[in-house]
Amino acid sequence: MKSRDYSQLMQELSEAxxxxxxxSAAIHQTAVQYLVDGGSNALRTIEPxxxxxxAARGAYVTDEDQHQxxxxxxGHYANLLGHNPEVVTRALSEAFANGFGLQTGFTDLLQxxxxxxxxxxxxxxxxxxTTSGTLATxxxxxxxxAxxxxNLFMKVGGGWHGGHLxxxxxxxxxxxFKEADSAGLPASVMKEVVITQFNNTEQLEKDFHRYGNKLACFIMEPVIGAGGLMPARREYIQRARELSEHYGVILIFDEVISGFRYRAGNVAALxxxxxxxxxxGKAIGGGMPVAAVAGRRELLQLAGSEHGGKVKFxxxxxxxxxxxxxxxxxxLQYLIENETQIYPRLAELGAKTRKVVTHAFEEEGIHVRFAGDRLTDLPGSSLHMLLFPYQEGLELSTPEEVRNPHVCDITLSEKVLQLxxxxxxxxxxxxxxCTTLAHTEADLEYLGEACRRVARRIKPYL
Structure with missing residues (x-):
């Protein structure tokens, strides 16, 4: 693997x-005076x-410079139908016109x-x-x-469950994936959180054998997000269920990303x-801040009056x-009523997205892969993480491969390509x-053309 220096390319791209x-550049100069890095979420404050x-509508957003x-x-993968779908905006407009929609502090039939x-x-x-996936997890x-x-929790390396302790x-x-990712955490966190490996059933069994009787829960994403936007193997997820039951461990599926994206419900059912x-979270709110914890009654009731509000949820x-x-x-009503049309179409658009992008780079002699593209247990994905692996023939089905800078060119995929x-x-x-129902065939063709031009631009630096 030769060393790649993108400093000159990034400078050229930044100036352009x-x-x-x-x-947008001028607003940023003001923004950094009053907001940390000029924004309220690290993922949104991209460089430079x-x-x-x-404005935002369908597959497009409009910026201050009037670019479409x-x-x-x-929306952080939340928008299955694209930005501001009419089914949602119309309902909100009607409610506000009738004097309902802002905070009341009361309960209602809607919830x-x-x-x-x-x-x-x-x-x-x-x-x-609740209001966010972070709080829900x-x-x-x-x-x-409770x-x-x-006292112990187990999660997979590369899995993101929000910014709590x-x-x-x-x-x-x-x-x-053994380190803490933030300062300001209690020292006990390092001892309380056990890290296992996604899609490695053998390692999962070893970790349950070692820690099982001390684990409160095993929390995992059936479709891991930050670790690759790729699905779990069927044997892995089924073994997680079996081991959790054997050791009396609560199995938590974080479906903030995957819920209602593959079907009108949770992906675990598949x-x-x-x-x-x-x-x-994400998709269930239709673009509004909604998150939820759902599951067994006896667990949720620990937050209820029957148990004296034992858990302050x-x-x-x-x-x-x-x-x-x-x-x-x-x-949700729209997704449920139109499930047989929505999800096959999402799968079709997702497949075309990966095809046009792969073709664009490969045609220019640049080898690319999508994370988890050889995993077949959960077809029909509309989530995509493009990778630039240094070698051909790799599996690329675990975060240990996908996020390893010695295996894939992370700077190229995360920074250079974005800019x-x-x-x-x-x-x-x-x-x-992610691909949404708002993306058209023409949009995806344009994506392919744009990737081809980018490939030509970056090729001299590889």
Whole structure:
């Protein structure tokens, strides 16, 4: 593997981008004075500056410089139908016109209806809402700890479950996934969180054998996000269920990304596995901040009056916010009623996305792969992480491969490609992102053309 120096290329791209988007560049200079790095989420504050968005519709966002940007980030993968789908915006407009939608501090029928839909579509017995996936996974882990009386948690390396204490170990690659990913954490976190390997059944069995009787829960994403946007093997996920039952461990599936993206329900059903708890978010809100913990009644009831509110799962001031519940209700109804049309089409568009991108780079002599492209247990993905592996023939089915800078060119996929495509008015994240129903065949053809131009631009540096 030869060393690649992208400093000159990044400087050229940055200068071209500043000329391309002067208004966003100017706003960024003000933004960094008042906001950390100029924004409120590290993923959005890209280098040298992010596009500042003034409108979004379907597959596109419009920035302050009036560029129509073809978007594959799509609200942190939340937008199955694209930006601002009419089914949601119409319902919100009607509600606001009738004097309902802002915070009330009361309960209402809406949250009952949304909870009922979630239970029906996922096999859960009860639901409690909150406002983010981070809070949902935190509360789920608290419920598991309270129920079992145990102190250890197990997660997979490369898995992201949000920025809470137990979620910030084993996310970033540091010659493996054993390190803490943030300062300010209690020293006990390093001892309380056990890291196992995604899609490595043998290692999973060893870790359960070693720690099983001390584990409160095993939390995992059936489709891992930051670690590759790729699915678990069937044998892995089924063995996780068996081992959890054997050792009395609460099995938590974090479906904040995968929930309602492959079917109108949880993806675990496609594996014929039912977790004890699951966390949902992103897609279920239809573009509004909705998250939930769903699962076994006896676990959720630890937060209820029957147990004296043993687990302080309050959800937050804006949990089950009226506008969010309006959006969630109509969006979920739409997905359920149109399931047989939506998901085959998403799968078709997803496959074409990967095809046009792969063809564009390979045609220019640059070898690329998509993470998990040889995994066949969960077909029909509309999630994509493009990789630039240094060698051909690799499996690329674990975060240990996908996020290893000695295996794949991470700088190229995460930084160079993103900035180069922005100059083509295409926005990507983590190598690409997601396809939605709003993306058209013409959009994907343009993506392929843009990737071909980028390939020609970067090839001299490889």
């Amino acid at each position: 981008y500043a000329h391309h988007s002067p208004r 500056f992010p596009p500042r968005i003034i 940007i073809l978007d594959f980030w799509q 009952v209806e949304v909870a009922e839909m979630l239970c029906r579509q996922t096999g859960a017995e009860q639901v409690r809402f 935190m509360y789920a882990m608290m419920l598991a700890k 129920f079992t009386g145990r 137990w979620g910030l170990k084993g996310v970033g690659y540091h010659e493996g 594996y014929r596995v039912q977790p004890d708890l699951m966390t949902l 309050q959800g937050g001031t804006y949990a089950a916010h009226p506008a969010a519940m309006i959006a969630a209700k109509v969006f 180069a495509l922005l100059l083509e008015d295409v926005f990507i994240m983590h190598g690409l992102g």
